[in-house]
Amino acid sequence: MASPVNIVVGSHVWVEDPVLAWIDGEVLQINGHDVHVRTTSGKKVVANVSKVFPKDTEAPPGGVDDMTRLSYLHEPGVLQNLAMRYELNEIYTYTGNILIAVNPFQRLPHLYDTHMMGQYKGAGFGELSPHVFAVADVAYRAMINEGKSNSILVSGESGAGKTETTKMLMRYLAYLGGRSGIEGRTVEQQVLESNPVLEAFGNAKTVRNNNSSRFGKFVEIQFDKNGRISGAAIRTYLLERSRVCQINTPERNYHCFYLLCAAPQEEKDKYKLESPESFHYLNQSKCFELDGVDDSLEYLATRRAMDIVGISEDEQEAIFRVVAAILHIGNIDFIKGQEIDSSAIKDDKSMFHLKTAAELLMCDAKGLEDALIKRVMVTPEEVITRTLDPASAIVSRDGLAKTLYSRLFDWLVEKINVSIGQDPNSKSLIGVLDIYGFESFKCNSFEQFCINFTNEKLQQHFNQHVFKMEQEEYTKEEINWSYIEFIDNQDVLDLIEKLQLQALMEP
Ligand SMILES: Nc1ncnc2c1ncn2[C@@H]1O[C@H](COP(=O)(O)OP(=O)(O)O)[C@@H](O)[C@H]1O
Ligand SMILES: [Mg+2]
Incomplete structure (x- = not known):
C-alpha cells in the first residue's frame, strides 16, 4: 500500500525481514528507489521505497486495543500492535467491530470464567477490553432489541483457533439465554456436549493442529420471544472425505479409527481389529499417536458422550461396526x-x-x-x-x-440434531459459523480446493465489510486519505464460479 507520508533520511521505518517478517530501523540514505536502513539490531539493509513503511514512534508501548486507532494501518503496524499485545497475554484486539483473536496456545481459564461472563453481560461494545464474549453480547442484544436473527462468522487459517472461539461464543450465548430451574439437561448443554462426538468423527491431526476440524459447521441457536434458548440445530458441510483413504506423515486419519483400535480387547476382538499400524488407511502416515492423548481413554469418553447425546447402545455398536468395516x-x-x-x-x-x-x-x-x-x-x-x-x-x-x-457422519449429525431438538416456533436465532481453515498442501485435494474457495469468499465478505465500505464512506465525506491496497481475489472467484456454472450446464 502507498505510504501516506514521505520517507526521508532519519525517518523511523519498517522493512521486510526474511525471518522476522518486519524489522524496524532508521533511514540512512536514499538513492532513487533504494532506501538504506540501519535496523535496530545494527544490520544495514537496502530496500525498495515501495516496501518501506513509516513506523509510528509514538505508538503506546502496550499497543492499542482497537486498530482503527493506529496512526498507520499497514501490515507491519498491525502485526507489531498484535505482537505487543500478545506479549502481555492480550490475545484479543478489535478492528472496529471485528474481533481479532491470536491463538495463545495455552489454557487461559481466567479469561472465560463465569465472573468474566458477568462482566460482559450488557456492557457496551468497546467499553471493556476486547473479548469474544463482547461480540456474542452484541449479537444477542441486537437480536433482543431489533427482533432479528444474527450470525457470527469465525474465519482464519488452520490452527488459528476458530473452533475454540466458536465454543466460547456458544458457552456465552448459553449463559445469556440459558434456562435455570429446568429439569434434566438443557438445549445449550446438549449442544456443548455433542462436541466431543462430532470431534471424534470429524476432527483429525494435521500439520498445524492436533485436533483440526475437517468439516464446516453452522450452529443455529434458536431463541423464544423472551430471549431464552428454545432449540438448536447443527448443520455441517464439506467433510474432507479424501482423508479417509489418504494421509501423509505427520497427519492422522479421523480420530475415531485410532480410538476404536485402542478399545478394550473384547471390543477389538468383536471387530477383528489389530493395531493402527496394520491398516492401510492408517499406516500411510508414520504418525499414530498424539502427544498427551490416550486413545483408549478417549474411546471410553466418546462412548460416554454418545450416551449423553442420546445415541443408544445398539446404535453405537452399529456406528463402530461401520468404522471397523472401513x-x-x-x-x-x-x-x-x-x-x-x-x-x-x-x-x-x-x-x-x-x-x-x-x-x-x-x-x-x-x-x-x-x-x-x-x-x-x-x-x-x-x-x-x-x-x-x-x-x-x-x-x-x-x-x-x-x-x-x-x-455415517451425516447420520451422526442428524441423530444429534434430533436429540437436541429444534424449536419450529422459535422467534429468532443466532448462527455461529466455524469453517475449516485455509490450507495449501503440495497436492491439494478437491475438498481442500472447495474449502479454500469458501475461505476466499469469506475473505471477500470481510474486505467488503471493512475496506470497501470504509473507503466509500471516506470518499462520500470527501476526506482525503490514502487508499488501502489489498489483494482482491474477486477475479479468481468469478472465474471459478463461472466454471462451476458451466460444468452444471453441460449435459
Ligand atoms: N482461546 C484459546 N485458548 C486456549 N487454547 C486455544 C485457544 N484457541 C486455540 N487454542 C489452541 O489451539 C488449538 C487449535 O485451535 P482450533 O480452534 O482447533 O483451530 P482451528 O479450528 O482454527 O483450526 C486448540 O486445540 C487449542 O489447543
Ligand atoms: Mg476448527
Missing part, C-alpha cells in the same frame, strides 16, 4: 484377473478383510466383491457389467470407504 475395506487388495482388464482379490489376507467387512456391514461377501471388481452401467437399452483392472478396483474400493464414512 478399515477392513482399506486392506482389500487386488491382482490382475484372468481376463484382460479384470481383477481378483489378491490373497487370503485380502479375502479375510473382505469377509470381515461384509460381516460387519451385514452384507453378502460375494456381492461386496462384485461391487468392487465390477462396474455396472445402466443404459436405456440394457444393463452392462464390465470388469475393472486392479487400479480401477482400488478406486472403487476407496470410493466405497469415503461414501460410507461421509454417510
Whole structure:
C-alpha cells in the first residue's frame, strides 16, 4: 500500500525481514528507489521505497486495543500492535467491530470464567477490553432489541483457533439465554456436549493442529420471544472425505479409527481389529499417536458422550461396526484377473478383510466383491457389467470407504440434531459459523480446493465489510486519505464460479 507520508533520511521505518517478517530501523540514505536502513539490531539493509513503511514512534508501548486507532494501518503496524499485545497475554484486539483473536496456545481459564461472563453481560461494545464474549453480547442484544436473527462468522487459517472461539461464543450465548430451574439437561448443554462426538468423527491431526476440524459447521441457536434458548440445530458441510483413504506423515486419519483400535480387547476382538499400524488407511502416515492423548481413554469418553447425546447402545455398536468395516475395506487388495482388464482379490489376507467387512456391514461377501471388481452401467437399452483392472478396483474400493464414512457422519449429525431438538416456533436465532481453515498442501485435494474457495469468499465478505465500505464512506465525506491496497481475489472467484456454472450446464 502507498505510504501516506514521505520517507526521508532519519525517518523511523519498517522493512521486510526474511525471518522476522518486519524489522524496524532508521533511514540512512536514499538513492532513487533504494532506501538504506540501519535496523535496530545494527544490520544495514537496502530496500525498495515501495516496501518501506513509516513506523509510528509514538505508538503506546502496550499497543492499542482497537486498530482503527493506529496512526498507520499497514501490515507491519498491525502485526507489531498484535505482537505487543500478545506479549502481555492480550490475545484479543478489535478492528472496529471485528474481533481479532491470536491463538495463545495455552489454557487461559481466567479469561472465560463465569465472573468474566458477568462482566460482559450488557456492557457496551468497546467499553471493556476486547473479548469474544463482547461480540456474542452484541449479537444477542441486537437480536433482543431489533427482533432479528444474527450470525457470527469465525474465519482464519488452520490452527488459528476458530473452533475454540466458536465454543466460547456458544458457552456465552448459553449463559445469556440459558434456562435455570429446568429439569434434566438443557438445549445449550446438549449442544456443548455433542462436541466431543462430532470431534471424534470429524476432527483429525494435521500439520498445524492436533485436533483440526475437517468439516464446516453452522450452529443455529434458536431463541423464544423472551430471549431464552428454545432449540438448536447443527448443520455441517464439506467433510474432507479424501482423508479417509489418504494421509501423509505427520497427519492422522479421523480420530475415531485410532480410538476404536485402542478399545478394550473384547471390543477389538468383536471387530477383528489389530493395531493402527496394520491398516492401510492408517499406516500411510508414520504418525499414530498424539502427544498427551490416550486413545483408549478417549474411546471410553466418546462412548460416554454418545450416551449423553442420546445415541443408544445398539446404535453405537452399529456406528463402530461401520468404522471397523472401513478399515477392513482399506486392506482389500487386488491382482490382475484372468481376463484382460479384470481383477481378483489378491490373497487370503485380502479375502479375510473382505469377509470381515461384509460381516460387519451385514452384507453378502460375494456381492461386496462384485461391487468392487465390477462396474455396472445402466443404459436405456440394457444393463452392462464390465470388469475393472486392479487400479480401477482400488478406486472403487476407496470410493466405497469415503461414501460410507461421509454417510455415517451425516447420520451422526442428524441423530444429534434430533436429540437436541429444534424449536419450529422459535422467534429468532443466532448462527455461529466455524469453517475449516485455509490450507495449501503440495497436492491439494478437491475438498481442500472447495474449502479454500469458501475461505476466499469469506475473505471477500470481510474486505467488503471493512475496506470497501470504509473507503466509500471516506470518499462520500470527501476526506482525503490514502487508499488501502489489498489483494482482491474477486477475479479468481468469478472465474471459478463461472466454471462451476458451466460444468452444471453441460449435459
Ligand atoms: N482461546 C484459546 N485458548 C486456549 N487454547 C486455544 C485457544 N484457541 C486455540 N487454542 C489452541 O489451539 C488449538 C487449535 O485451535 P482450533 O480452534 O482447533 O483451530 P482451528 O479450528 O482454527 O483450526 C486448540 O486445540 C487449542 O489447543
Ligand atoms: Mg476448527
